[in-house]
Amino acid sequence: MSRPARLLVAAEYTLFRAAIKAALEGQGDIAVVAEAGTDRSAIAAAATVAPDLVLIDDALPPAGGLRACAAVKHAAPATRVFVLARGPDPANLVAAIEAGADGFADVELDLDTLLGGVRQVLAGEAYVPPRLLGPLLQGMLQRNRDSDRFLQLSMRLTRREREVLELLLDGCDHEAVAEILSISPQTARTHIQNIIAKFGAHSRLEAVSLAVEYRLTDRLRVLNAPAPERPRRNGQPRTVGKAPPTP
Amino acid sequence: MVHCDVLVVNGNAVFGAALCRLLGRQGHPAVHAAAERADAEAARCAPRLLLLDADPDPVDVALTAAVVRRAARGIATLLLIGDAADPPLALEREVGALGCVSRHATGEVLDQAVRRALRGQRATPHGAAHRHATAAPEAGRGGRAPLAGLTERELLVLRAMMGGLRSEGIGEHLGISRHTVRTHVQSILGKLSVHTRLEAGMVGLQAGLSPLVRPRPAALSGS
Numbered sequence: 001m002s003r004p005a006r007l008l009v010a011a012e013y014t015l016f017r018a019a020i021k022a023a024l025e026g027q028g029d030i031a032v033v034a035e036a037g038t039d040r041s042a043i044a045a046a047a048t049v050a051p052d053l054v055l056i057d058d059a060l061p062p063a064g065g066l067r068a069c070a071a072v073k074h075a076a077p078a079t080r081v082f083v084l085a086r087g088p089d090p091a092n093l094v095a096a097i098e099a100g101a102d103g104f105a106d107v108e109l110d111l112d113t114l115l116g117g118v119r120q121v122l123a124g125e126a127y128v129p130p131r132l133l134g135p136l137l138q139g140m141l142q143r144n145r146d147s148d149r150f151l152q153l154s155m156r157l158t159r160r161e162r163e164v165l166e167l168l169l170d171g172c173d174h175e176a177v178a179e180i181l182s183i184s185p186q187t188a189r190t191h192i193q194n195i196i197a198k199f200g201a202h203s204r205l206e207a208v209s210l211a212v213e214y215r216l217t218d219r220l221r222v223l224n225a226p227a228p229e230r231p232r233r234n235g236q237p238r239t240v241g242k243a244p245p246t247p
Numbered sequence: 248m249v250h251c252d253v254l255v256v257n258g259n260a261v262f263g264a265a266l267c268r269l270l271g272r273q274g275h276p277a278v279h280a281a282a283e284r285a286d287a288e289a290a291r292c293a294p295r296l297l298l299l300d301a302d303p304d305p306v307d308v309a310l311t312a313a314v315v316r317r318a319a320r321g322i323a324t325l326l327l328i329g330d331a332a333d334p335p336l337a338l339e340r341e342v343g344a345l346g347c348v349s350r351h352a353t354g355e356v357l358d359q360a361v362r363r364a365l366r367g368q369r370a371t372p373h374g375a376a377h378r379h380a381t382a383a384p385e386a387g388r389g390g391r392a393p394l395a396g397l398t399e400r401e402l403l404v405l406r407a408m409m410g411g412l413r414s415e416g417i418g419e420h421l422g423i424s425r426h427t428v429r430t431h432v433q434s435i436l437g438k439l440s441v442h443t444r445l446e447a448g449m450v451g452l453q454a455g456l457s458p459l460v461r462p463r464p465a466a467l468s469g470s
Contacts (some may be wrong), residue, residue, distance in 0.1 A: 012374050013262075014351050014352060015266070015348075018269055019268065021269075022269035022272050025272070032413060061402065062394040066455065081425070081427045084261065086259070095457065107262060108312025109260065109261040110264070111260070111261055111264035122387055144341065146464055148464050149464045171453065199465065201465070202413075203445070204445050205408070205409070205411060205445045208449070208452070209458060212452055213458070243393070
């Protein structure tokens with residue numbers, strides 16, 4: 001490498017950023033060219049400075065580092081991103097990979113091993129500590145299973161319940177739902193209780209969290225769209241779900 | 248025996264090791280150890296100063312300070328804390344610390360505090376440390392309202408709530424009591440100007456906060 005790789009360090013604590021900078025100084029191949037202490041400033045700095053790699057603490061305030069990770073990758077896919085997590089949690093690792101992270105390590109890792117992982121990612125490889133590779137693969141398989149399971153649960157919703165859920169995801173309470181759908185508040189409440197029960201959740205918040213987690217929002221818009229007209233076999237148009245008109 | 252001036256004890260091994268590099272560059276040879284190995288390392292290196300992370304349980308912190316003091320007599324102590332505006336004075340007194348350094352402080356502030364502590368002097372008075380912290384460009388939790396007013400702990404509790412966890416589950420996950428969780432929840436509701444956990448969770452979701460524990464669907468019954 002002819003010039004040092006340019007690093008943006010995105011972590012909440014000033015002292016942590018200073019310490020990482022000190023660890024890299026004098027090594028010659030990596031230079032910290034910018035720092036950020038919040039997710040918003042990390043995204044802005046990445047756009048301004050165009051670093052080769054962004055080292056992101058996943059606890060970056062206020063919304064967490066994975067949000068910054070996804071935003072940086074979306075804006076500049078060639079930028080390498082390395083996520084540093086507080087613990088070796090496989091679910092967190094899967095989330096980081098889904099957010100586009102090229103490298104992942106937890107803070108229990110030896111510092112020199114971490115820097116080696118950063119260099120690997122700079123060289124175009126992915127990095128996951130070997131002891132996390134098994135949990136990562138298990139985590140991704142589990143994620144697929146959970147996603148399928150949730151899809152099955154959500155297929156149990158009636159059309160009306162899907163409409164109510166879409167409104168809940170927009171932040172409506174049961175009274176707003178009742179007004180928008182022209183139903184009584186009690187009916188709206190009943191629909192909400194049914195949604196919670198069908199999801200096996202214990203609260204409205206958990207039901208909504210599940211829907212957000214498994215990206216039901218986008219699917220709902222498609223499912224809740226008005227049914228299209230389909231031609232009959234004999235060439236006459238027919239609306240799906242209704243009885244054919246009497247001749 | 249390997250000589251060092253400073254023993255850094257921090258559960259975050261990356262932070263601890265990197266702090267040692269920083270301190271080394273400032274002329275203070277330092278080694279890092281996890282709490283469980285702190286006394287062994289103190290006996291090995293005979294440090295003159297203990298830089299002890301105050302983040303985990305105060306009982307553990309006090310215990311670690313005590314075992315290190317037994318292994319390295321005469322060692323001074325500095326606590327590494329989160330919020331310089333709210334120093335844990337009781338803990339400071341209990342472990343006999345010469346003061347605190349905030350994680351939001353700059354490397355220069357750390358250097359000054361370490362030099363003073365090695366001379367047996369108290370760290371820069373808290374007011375000044377706080378000024379340093381707020382003067383640093385990315386100090387604290389600047390950024391989008393309404394989450395900007397929440398403390399680090401409250402953000403963790405909110406993220407735990409968003410995964411659908413109840414008080415007990417949140418407490419277990421964060422290693423705090425259910426009562427403490429409820430106190431945090433009340434504070435969060437007040438700061439976000441909402442009445443229910445549901446509304447607080449919705450604020451978090453819409454701000455793009457990621458849940459601490461990813462919610463998972465219940466097992467299917469029948470089928």
